[in-house]
Amino acid sequence: xxxxxxxxxxxxxxxxxxxxxxxxxxxxxxxxxxxxxxxxxxxxxxxxxxxxxxxxxxxxxxxxxxxxxxxxxxxxxxxxxxxxxxxxxxxxxxxxxxxxxxxxxxxxxxxxxxxxxxxxxxxxxxxxxxxxxxxxxxxxxxxxxxxxxxxxxxxxxxxxxxxxxxxxxxxxxxxxxxxxxxxxxxxxxxxxxxxxxxxxxxxxxxxxxxxxxxxxxxxxxxxxxxxxxxxxxxxxxxxxxxxxxxxxxxxxxxxxxxxxxxxxxxxxxxxxxxxxxxxxxxxxxxxxxxxxxxxxxxxxxxxxxxxxxxxxxxxxxxxxxxxxxxxxxxxxxxxxxxxxxxxxxxxxxxxxx
Amino acid sequence: xxxxxxxxxxxxxxxxxxxxxxxxxxxxxxxxxxxxxxxxxxxxxxxxxxxxxxxxxxxxxxxxxxxxxxxxxxxxxxxxxxxxxxxxxxxxxxxxxxxxxxxxxxxxxxxxxxxxxxxxxxxxxxxxxxxxxxxxxxxxxxxxxxxxxxxxxxxxxxxxxxxxxxxxxxxxxxxxxxxxxxxxxxxxxxxxxxxxxxxxxxxxxxxxxxxxxxxxxxxxxxxxxxxxxxxxxxxxxxxxxxxxxxxxxxxxxxxxx
Amino acid sequence: xxxxxxxxxxxxxxxxxxxxxxxxxxxxxxxxxxxxxxxxxxxxxxxxxxxxxxxxxxxxxxxxxxxxxxxxxxxxxxxxxxxxxxxxxxxxxxxxxxxxxxxxxxxxxxxxxxxxxxxxxxxxxxxxxxxxxxxxxxxxxxxxxxxxxxxxxxxxxxxxxxxxxxxxxxxxxxxxxxxxxxxxxxxxxxxxxxxxxxxxxxxxxxxxxxxxxxxxxxxxxxxxxxxxxxxxxxxxxxxxxxxxxxxxxxxxxxxxxxxxxxxxxxxxxxxxxxxxxxxxxxxxxxxxxxxxxxxxxxxxxxxxxxx
Numbered sequence: 001x002x003x004x005x006x007x008x009x010x011x012x013x014x015x016x017x018x019x020x021x022x023x024x025x026x027x028x029x030x031x032x033x034x035x036x037x038x039x040x041x042x043x044x045x046x047x048x049x050x051x052x053x054x055x056x057x058x059x060x061x062x063x064x065x066x067x068x069x070x071x072x073x074x075x076x077x078x079x080x081x082x083x084x085x086x087x088x089x090x091x092x093x094x095x096x097x098x099x100x101x102x103x104x105x106x107x108x109x110x111x112x113x114x115x116x117x118x119x120x121x122x123x124x125x126x127x128x129x130x131x132x133x134x135x136x137x138x139x140x141x142x143x144x145x146x147x148x149x150x151x152x153x154x155x156x157x158x159x160x161x162x163x164x165x166x167x168x169x170x171x172x173x174x175x176x177x178x179x180x181x182x183x184x185x186x187x188x189x190x191x192x193x194x195x196x197x198x199x200x201x202x203x204x205x206x207x208x209x210x211x212x213x214x215x216x217x218x219x220x221x222x223x224x225x226x227x228x229x230x231x232x233x234x235x236x237x238x239x240x241x242x243x244x245x246x247x248x249x250x251x252x253x254x255x256x257x258x259x260x261x262x263x264x265x266x267x268x269x270x271x272x273x274x275x276x277x278x279x280x281x282x283x284x285x286x287x288x289x290x291x292x293x294x295x296x297x298x299x300x301x302x303x304x305x306x307x308x309x310x311x312x313x314x315x316x317x318x319x320x321x322x323x324x325x326x327x328x329x330x331x332x333x334x335x336x337x338x339x340x341x342x343x344x345x346x347x348x349x350x351x352x353x
Numbered sequence: 354x355x356x357x358x359x360x361x362x363x364x365x366x367x368x369x370x371x372x373x374x375x376x377x378x379x380x381x382x383x384x385x386x387x388x389x390x391x392x393x394x395x396x397x398x399x400x401x402x403x404x405x406x407x408x409x410x411x412x413x414x415x416x417x418x419x420x421x422x423x424x425x426x427x428x429x430x431x432x433x434x435x436x437x438x439x440x441x442x443x444x445x446x447x448x449x450x451x452x453x454x455x456x457x458x459x460x461x462x463x464x465x466x467x468x469x470x471x472x473x474x475x476x477x478x479x480x481x482x483x484x485x486x487x488x489x490x491x492x493x494x495x496x497x498x499x500x501x502x503x504x505x506x507x508x509x510x511x512x513x514x515x516x517x518x519x520x521x522x523x524x525x526x527x528x529x530x531x532x533x534x535x536x537x538x539x540x541x542x543x544x545x546x547x548x549x550x551x552x553x554x555x556x557x558x559x560x561x562x563x564x565x566x567x568x569x570x571x572x573x574x575x576x577x578x579x580x581x582x583x584x585x586x587x588x589x590x591x592x593x594x595x596x597x598x599x600x601x602x603x604x605x606x607x608x609x610x
Numbered sequence: 611x612x613x614x615x616x617x618x619x620x621x622x623x624x625x626x627x628x629x630x631x632x633x634x635x636x637x638x639x640x641x642x643x644x645x646x647x648x649x650x651x652x653x654x655x656x657x658x659x660x661x662x663x664x665x666x667x668x669x670x671x672x673x674x675x676x677x678x679x680x681x682x683x684x685x686x687x688x689x690x691x692x693x694x695x696x697x698x699x700x701x702x703x704x705x706x707x708x709x710x711x712x713x714x715x716x717x718x719x720x721x722x723x724x725x726x727x728x729x730x731x732x733x734x735x736x737x738x739x740x741x742x743x744x745x746x747x748x749x750x751x752x753x754x755x756x757x758x759x760x761x762x763x764x765x766x767x768x769x770x771x772x773x774x775x776x777x778x779x780x781x782x783x784x785x786x787x788x789x790x791x792x793x794x795x796x797x798x799x800x801x802x803x804x805x806x807x808x809x810x811x812x813x814x815x816x817x818x819x820x821x822x823x824x825x826x827x828x829x830x831x832x833x834x835x836x837x838x839x840x841x842x843x844x845x846x847x848x849x850x851x852x853x854x855x856x857x858x859x860x861x862x863x864x865x866x867x868x869x870x871x872x873x874x875x876x877x878x879x880x881x882x883x884x885x886x887x888x889x890x891x892x893x894x895x896x897x898x899x900x901x902x903x904x905x906x907x908x909x910x911x912x913x914x915x916x917x
Binding site: 055059061063108111112115118119121122123125126127129130133134136137261265268272313314317318320321323324325326327328331332335 | 643645700703704707708709710711712713714715717718719720721722723724725726728729733837838841844845848887888890891893894895897898901902905
Binding site: 195198199202203204205206207209210212213214216217218219220221222223224225231235 | 409410411430431432435436440441443447448449450451452456459460461462463464466467468469470472473474476480483484487523524526527
């Protein structure tokens with residue numbers, strides 16, 4: 001290995017690690033709300049990288065990803081809250097949530113994945129709505145989900161006596177709940193990044209990319225496209241399930257409102273805008289789309305008040321408008337995303353597009 | 354007809370296929386022997402590509418069937434045909450454009466390798482060894498078709514001739530017993546065609562049986578051991594080039610009597 | 611028994627609205643293979659434009675009939691312009707892009723239109739002006755209204771007009787030719803760009819009519835109403851066999867009836883476990899079941915990816 005490159009990459013990793021370590025403490029100076037935003041940014045990195053396997057690698061348009069997130073979230077909420085009086089431990093619920101989400105993915109994927117891709121989009125979209133309708137209405141005659149009110153007082157993540165909620169003293173540092181979750185989420189995100197990288201450069205990952213590029217040619221060289229698409233779909237779903245569980249525990253509260261189609265589209269937007277199939281691009285997309293709206297929320301409102309003396313445009317709708325426009329414009333002018341993989345970048349340059 | 358040909362690799366028996374009222378293949382029977390280069394020619398619309406697609410599992414024949422390597426070929430899924438040892442290239446090249454040339458060939462090893470998701474995640478010794486073998490084989494194949502210096506380039510950025518070669522390398526990566534080339538010389542100039550000829554001849558000498566569908570009659574007659582002619586979906590003749598060339602029906606089919 | 615007839619009537623009314631919207635999806639899909647996610651939003655904008663135009667004309671003292679007609683015309687024109695602009699600005703530049711690209715653009719346009727509508731019309735439910743006289747009829751124990759009759763008649767007439775256009779005019783022939791094979795159609799001198807634009811414009815006009823009918827029927831409108839309506843109409847198009855005009859019409863009506871019957875009987879069917887608020891799941895269950903067993907739809911031809 002080239003020593004210069006080794007040195008640079010070591011410094012790069014060290015620097016990244018230092019920034020990642022310092023971030024929650026820097027953010028805390030602006031209040032715990034910012035640490036929570038940071039937590040969500042990383043949770044979305046995790047979610048987006050899970051979806052990246054489905055959309056970026058295998059090229060399947062999944063518009064119901066949030067439904068799998070919901071399955072994970074409600075699994076945790078139901079099995080670790082006073083709602084049913086159950087308080088199962090994390091090592092039981094998290095795999096169960098992932099497993100159930102995976103099962104739902106297989107159930108949904110097996111009839112649709114042999115069809116053309118755009119049918120998958122519409123079926124997953126419909127599935128997302130079905131899940132939301134059930135969550136909203138399964139409070140009668142037997143109260144399973146507690147309907148639109150959602151489930152409260154959900155247990156936090158805990159390992160033995162170590163709880164992730166509340167403040168703990170470690171090595172003389174006072175760590176707040178959100179800060180502890182931050183480190184847990186960073187660890188999970190690093191794990192999913194490693195999985196993404198390893199999959200991408202593996203036999204299975206190459207087969208997914210081949211299917212994305214040309215399904216007929218992929219079949220002709222012996223790839224069982226249906227099984228592999230199902231595998232990608234189910235894996236994405238499992239990641240969604242895990243993220244949902246953590247979300248549930250971190251919030252302490254879930255309700256069907258958190259699992260709307262818009263959430264699915266937002267995660268898709270992270271993958272697509274950042275750079276489909278390119279891991280740093282997806283991370284960038286997730287962070288941008290989580291942090292920017294918060295900046296808009298805290299920035300645009302006061303700015304309008306200062307400039308015009310009243311609210312002309314509600315920041316929430318502005319955020320969505322920017323979202324929609326960004327999707328359209330990026331597809332038009334940078335179809336490979338804001339930060340595409342180096343190969344694709346080079347290709348775009350060479351073909352002069 | 355070809356009742357007792359020695360050492361058959363692929364036998365087609367009365368293969369029929371129709372699209373609506375159009376009979377694209379009428380009971381076509383032919384035999385490809387191990388180790389030969391077998392040419393399939395015919396005017397446009399004669400049913401060559403339909404035959405090809407039936408054999409490689411893209412279409413399900415309406416009648417008849419294939420025996421491949423001593424066992425019936427159940428032609429309903431292309432991936433199964435590839436697993437049995439039939440590899441193909443496409444008339445209008447179909448590469449994985451946004452993957453590098455090397456990756457294109459590496460995907461070709463899919464059907465002969467085993468690593469799964471868990472192997473990829475945990476990078477155990479077996480997976481690592483298999484991955485290294487895949488890479489080495491792919492590099493060797495790129496050498497074999499002489500485009501090793503383009504290994505790191507995206508397939509879509511290769512020149513036309515190199516894309517043809519890459520597609521052949523990808524097909525060879527599946528360790529085929531029978532390599533089917535669908536009009537590989539289409540769009541090539543004389544020099545490129547000559548190089549392709551050498552490549553195909555070399556592949557055969559290295560032990561792979563070849564089915565060649567071609568428009569370029571000169572290339573087929575010069576290269577193939579035996580040639581079959583299709584016209585209006587039916588087999589006109591199957592014989593050595595010298596005989597086929599002189600056959601009155603073939604001349605008529607081509608001149609459009 | 612009377613509940614059965616009642617639900618059939620309700621389903622027929624709802625179904626004719628689905629059918630009109632489904633035509634917009636099926637025309638665009640048949641010609642260019644794109645699911646135009648933004649089509650539901652076009653319908654929504656048709657409804658809201660009618661509220662503004664007809665509402666203000668009524669307030670200005672115009673007779674209701676005139677105001678209603680003006681509202682309808684305004685909605686049709688605005689939606690046609692919107693459909694044309696959508697195609698021209700968002701989709702045409704992506705004609706040769708990979709499949710995912712225009713699909714994502716369509717989702718983006720859907721979000722943009724929804725939020726523009728929210729900025730213009732606000733986030734509250736709006737009351738749709740009463741444009742038709744309220745009259746009730748009774749038949750064999752089932753009730754229906756003047757509005758329901760008119761909705762069914764108007765959509766039947768509109769669909770009849772579309773069929774005439776597609777099967778009796780030169781433009782219609784060009785559209786059918788393009789749907790069959792764009793490359794050959796263009797060799798035969800069909801202007802593909804015009805045909806695609808026409809599909810968007812005509813589909814949007816039908817959507818505007820549907821939008822006005824939805825408003826009249828439910829008497830309220832909202833910037834988010836287009837999404838679910840569009841999704842169900844798309845389901846109707848798939849049910850009938852996407853790309854097939856008659857299929858979209860029949861699929862729409864069938865879906866309306868399935869939904870109405872489902873909502874009417876789901877309580878009995880599940881022993882009271884699931885109630886009528888599950889009405890919305892029927893469309894998706896139908897969609898998944900159709901795709902599982904007859905992916906080409908009830909009236910569609912079998913088509914596969916070409917090699």
